[in-house]
Amino acid sequence: MTQLRSIFGYTMLTLLARVMSVVSVLLFARLLAQDVFGKYAFFQTSATLIVTLAGFNLQTPVAVVLARGVEGRKKIENSIIVFLLFITSLAVGAFSIIAAAVFFPHMNLVAQDYLWFVIFGVTNSMQIFVSAALIARGQRMTSALGILISSTAICVVLLLSHKIGLAEALARSGLCVAGGVAFAAFFLLRAGLCTNLSIVAEAVLRFLKKSGRKVLIFSINSFAANFIAQFGLWLLQRQLIVNAGPSESAIFALSSQFYNIVIFLPGIFGPLLLRDLINRPSYLDQYKAVCRSAVAVIAVCVIGMVTAHFMIPYLAFVLPQKYQIGEIPILLSVFAGILMFIKFPFSVFFQARISAAPEVGGSILFSAVIMVGLLTSLFVRSADLSLTLRVLAHSIQASCVIISFFAQSHFGRKSHGK
Incomplete structure (x- = not known):
C-alpha cells in the first residue's frame, strides 16, 4: 500500500x-x-x-x-x-x-x-x-x-x-x-x-574492471540513439526556419506541446518498469512483464485516440489565436506521441538488459527518414508538412524497436530456457 x-x-x-x-x-x-x-x-x-x-x-x-x-x-x-x-x-x-x-x-x-x-x-x-x-x-x-x-x-x-x-x-x-x-x-x-579522492578513484576502477565494458558499450549506444534522433528533429526544425521562417517554426513548436503531453507517460512509468525488470532474474518473467505493459499501453492509446478525436476542436482554443493553429497539426503531434508511447515498454526492456542497439537502429532510421524528406523542400514549406514527416519517421523508429524485441525474445526464450 x-x-x-x-x-x-x-x-x-x-x-x-x-x-x-x-x-x-x-x-x-x-x-x-x-x-x-x-x-x-x-x-x-x-x-x-x-x-x-x-x-x-x-x-x-x-x-x-x-x-x-x-x-x-x-x-x-x-x-x-x-x-x-x-x-x-x-x-x-x-x-x-x-x-x-x-x-x-x-x-x-x-x-x-x-x-x-x-x-x-x-x-x-x-x-x-x-x-x-x-x-x-x-x-x-x-x-x-x-x-x-x-x-x-x-x-x-x-x-x-x-x-x-x-x-x-x-x-x-x-x-x-x-x-x-x-x-x-x-x-x-x-x-x-x-x-578522499583515492577511494573514489578506486571505486570507479573496481566498477570499470567488473562491468565497465558492458556499461561503456551501453553508454555509447544509448548516447548514439538519443543524439541521432535529436539531431534529426533539430535539422527538421532548422530547415523549417530557413525555408518557411520563424513563424512556421512557432506553429511547429506549439503543436508539439501535445506530443509532449502524451510522452509524459513514458517518463513516469519508464523508470518504474526499469526497476521492476531489473529485479526480475528470469528472462521469461521480464518478457511477460513487458508484454503486459504493452497491452496496457495499447489500450490507453486506443482510448486516447478516440478522446483526442473529439477533443481536438476544443484544444485548438487553448492556443494563442494569433498563431491560427488548426486541427491537423494538433492531431499529427498527438499521433506522434502515441507512437513513442507504444514503443516505450520495449525500449525499457532493452535498457534493463543494458542493450541499446535496437534504439540506435531506430534512431538511425528516424533521422534517415527525415533527411530523405529534406532532400527536397516539400516537407519544410509549412509546419503541417514537417509534422507529417515527423510522424512517418517516428512510425519507422517504433517499428524497428518493437520488431527487435520480438525477434530477440524468440531466440532469447530458447537460449535461456526460462
Whole structure:
C-alpha cells in the first residue's frame, strides 16, 4: 500500500509538472512575438541536442548503475555525480558557443541572446542529470518536485512579465530551472561527499574492471540513439526556419506541446518498469512483464485516440489565436506521441538488459527518414508538412524497436530456457 501511494504521488506530481511546463510554453507564446517565439523554440531544441552531445547521455548509464547500487556507497556515488555534473556543464557551455557560432541559421541575434542560451543549456543539462540520479535511487517524489518547482516558477515569473524579448525569455527559463536543480541537488547530495579522492578513484576502477565494458558499450549506444534522433528533429526544425521562417517554426513548436503531453507517460512509468525488470532474474518473467505493459499501453492509446478525436476542436482554443493553429497539426503531434508511447515498454526492456542497439537502429532510421524528406523542400514549406514527416519517421523508429524485441525474445526464450 505504501508503494502504491508513492507511485500515485509521483504520478500526480509529474503530471502537474508536465501541465505547468506546457502552460509555461503557452505563456511564452503569448508574451513573445510570433517570430521571436519561433526562435525561442529552436533554441530549446538546440539546447536538447547539445545537452545530449556534450553530456554523452551519461544520465542513462548512471541511472542503471545507481538502480543496481547498494546502501553505504552514497558518498562515493555523490562525489562521482558532482564530478560528472561539473564536466558536463563545461562541455555543454563550450558546445553551445560553438553551435551558435557555426551551425545556427541567420536569425538577427545579439550577444545577450547567445549568453543566455549558454546558461539555459547548462541549467537544463543539470536538471536532466540530477533527476535521473534521484529516480534511480528511488527518490521519485523529490525528482518530480524539483521539476515542478522549476516549471511553476517559470509560470509565475511569466505572469508577472510584459513584452519580453528572446534574451529575457531564455534568462527567465534558465534561472527558474536552476532553482529547481538546487532543490533537487540538496536532497540528492545530502548524504555528503567522499573527500578522499583515492577511494573514489578506486571505486570507479573496481566498477570499470567488473562491468565497465558492458556499461561503456551501453553508454555509447544509448548516447548514439538519443543524439541521432535529436539531431534529426533539430535539422527538421532548422530547415523549417530557413525555408518557411520563424513563424512556421512557432506553429511547429506549439503543436508539439501535445506530443509532449502524451510522452509524459513514458517518463513516469519508464523508470518504474526499469526497476521492476531489473529485479526480475528470469528472462521469461521480464518478457511477460513487458508484454503486459504493452497491452496496457495499447489500450490507453486506443482510448486516447478516440478522446483526442473529439477533443481536438476544443484544444485548438487553448492556443494563442494569433498563431491560427488548426486541427491537423494538433492531431499529427498527438499521433506522434502515441507512437513513442507504444514503443516505450520495449525500449525499457532493452535498457534493463543494458542493450541499446535496437534504439540506435531506430534512431538511425528516424533521422534517415527525415533527411530523405529534406532532400527536397516539400516537407519544410509549412509546419503541417514537417509534422507529417515527423510522424512517418517516428512510425519507422517504433517499428524497428518493437520488431527487435520480438525477434530477440524468440531466440532469447530458447537460449535461456526460462
